[in-house]
Amino acid sequence: MLRVVLIQDLAISRGERTLFSKLDLTLRSGEAATLVGRNGAGKTSLLRAVAGLLRPAAGSIGFEDGNGPIEADTARAEHLHMLGHQDGLKSSRTAWEELRFQTLWTGGTEESARAAAQRFDLRRLLDLEVRRLSAGQRRRLALARLVASRRSLWLLDEPMAPLDAGQRAAFGAVMAEHIAGGGMILASVHDPLPIPARSVEIGA
Amino acid sequence: MRAFGILLRRELALAWGKGGGPLLALTFYACVVVLLPMASGRAPERLASIAPGIAWLALALAALLSLERLFERDYEDGTLDLLAMGPAPLEAVAVAKCLAQWLATGAPLALAAPVAALMLGADLKVMPLLVLCALAGGLAFAFLGGLGAALALGSKRGGLLVAVIVLPLFAPPVIFGAGALDGYAAGLPWTGGLLFLLAYSAGAVALTPLAMGAACRSALD
Numbered sequence: 001m002l003r004v005v006l007i008q009d010l011a012i013s014r015g016e017r018t019l020f021s022k023l024d025l026t027l028r029s030g031e032a033a034t035l036v037g038r039n040g041a042g043k044t045s046l047l048r049a050v051a052g053l054l055r056p057a058a059g060s061i062g063f064e065d066g067n068g069p070i071e072a073d074t075a076r077a078e079h080l081h082m083l084g085h086q087d088g089l090k091s092s093r094t095a096w097e098e099l100r101f102q103t104l105w106t107g108g109t110e111e112s113a114r115a116a117a118q119r120f121d122l123r124r125l126l127d128l129e130v131r132r133l134s135a136g137q138r139r140r141l142a143l144a145r146l147v148a149s150r151r152s153l154w155l156l157d158e159p160m161a162p163l164d165a166g167q168r169a170a171f172g173a174v175m176a177e178h179i180a181g182g183g184m185i186l187a188s189v190h191d192p193l194p195i196p197a198r199s200v201e202i203g204a
Numbered sequence: 205m206r207a208f209g210i211l212l213r214r215e216l217a218l219a220w221g222k223g224g225g226p227l228l229a230l231t232f233y234a235c236v237v238v239l240l241p242m243a244s245g246r247a248p249e250r251l252a253s254i255a256p257g258i259a260w261l262a263l264a265l266a267a268l269l270s271l272e273r274l275f276e277r278d279y280e281d282g283t284l285d286l287l288a289m290g291p292a293p294l295e296a297v298a299v300a301k302c303l304a305q306w307l308a309t310g311a312p313l314a315l316a317a318p319v320a321a322l323m324l325g326a327d328l329k330v331m332p333l334l335v336l337c338a339l340a341g342g343l344a345f346a347f348l349g350g351l352g353a354a355l356a357l358g359s360k361r362g363g364l365l366v367a368v369i370v371l372p373l374f375a376p377p378v379i380f381g382a383g384a385l386d387g388y389a390a391g392l393p394w395t396g397g398l399l400f401l402l403a404y405s406a407g408a409v410a411l412t413p414l415a416m417g418a419a420c421r422s423a424l425d
Contacts, residue, residue, distance in 0.1 A: 051289055053424045077291050086282025092221060101214045105207060105290045 002079040002152040003029045003064050010059035012045045019045055020203040032185040032197035041203030043188035047155045051082040080153035087142040091131035095141055106149035116148035135162040156187040207291040208300055215304035226312040229266050233313055236262040237320040255324035256334055256385040259317045263338055264374045266313055267345035272363040274301055274353040298416035302350040310342030330389050337381040344405040348373045351412040354419035377404050
């Protein structure tokens with residue numbers, strides 16, 4: 001299980017433009033941090049850099065478990081999960097097919113997928129094709145995958161945007177549970193998260 | 205390995221699924237095979253002599269059909285992010301995709317090739333060799349096609365770009381396969397062409413995943 005994420009002196013550029021530089025951030029087990037900043041400040045880029053999808057221009061991102069530093073590739077393949085703007089769902093497949101595949105692919109089991117679907121009130125929607133789901137329902141499906149894959153570091157990019165008030169509260173409870181269990185959350189947000197979280201200004 | 209199996213099953217389901225898959229490729233193949241003789245004039249004996257070649261070339265063209273979707277759809281809807289964060293490296297993801305592509309279109313086409321060649325009047329004795337060439341060549345077409353699809357990721361008019369990247373790479377297997385088929389039909393030495401084709405396919409399967417992984421990474425960056 002991942003205990004520490006150590007971001008040191010990080011700089012990210014897109015093309016010629018430097019989004020931010022000299023960012024230091026340490027996230028420990030049981031902590032949540034929210035990234036705030038104007039549009040285009042580099043919040044999404046930072047999340048993608050932590051997930052290993054984007055190469056930083058300078059600086060380092062390290063991961064530690066209980067026994068000390070671990071390989072970044074291992075950490076990314078086994079301990080973190082990112083939920084981006086896009087839900088990564090194929091519109092012609094059924095909700096259950098997609099949830100099942102994504103959960104198994106990210107290290108969960110069929111039982112954990114079912115439990116997560118129950119948790120996000122998706123049971124009646126599982127047989128529907130993804131194209132028939134609303135934006136909020138798709139997001140709930142993606143959140144179910146996040147919970148079912150049982151990773152300790154959650155990277156969330158505007159996770160609440162399409163959710164209604166009731167679902168926001170429900171997801172708040174899920175996040176609080178994750179934090180209480182020793183997990184970590186790094187989230188890019190415009191509205192504050194419904195859980196206690198440190199706020200980190202990006203590109204100020 | 206377990207993850208690879210899960211991914212392969214999904215890719216197969218997607219490749220067989222609605223809007224395309226083997227049926228589209230087979231229909232396209234049938235159209236090409238029916239059209240080519242119309243352009244070659246009426247001389248059944250001449251047609252019979254080039255029949256295996258036509259059946260073989262049309263395979264390469266049919267293999268181009270669904271390449272564009274191979275990585276592009278996953279890239280557009282965010283699935284590629286998810287695949288990149290999974291337990292297997294992107295190289296293995298690429299292998300699973302190309303293998304599924306081969307199973308869903310290459311293998312059915314390989315079974316259709318002898319039927320097409322027979323319709324055009326080819327000799328029965330070349331059929332086993334034609335199927336073998338089509339299976340091995342189809343593997344090369346799928347992996348080289350995957351390379352083109354990965355390189356074209358994120359570009360406008362990706363489909364056209366894929367064809368331009370991939371068709372020159374299709375030339376060697378087409379030549380080797382046609383050489384083997386021609387030689388066999390004419391009673392000349394033919395094993396050389398077949399061995400070259402097999403070697404080319406093996407090389408493509410071994411090397412292109414590395415390039416596909418790198419291309420996907422650079423597209424995500």
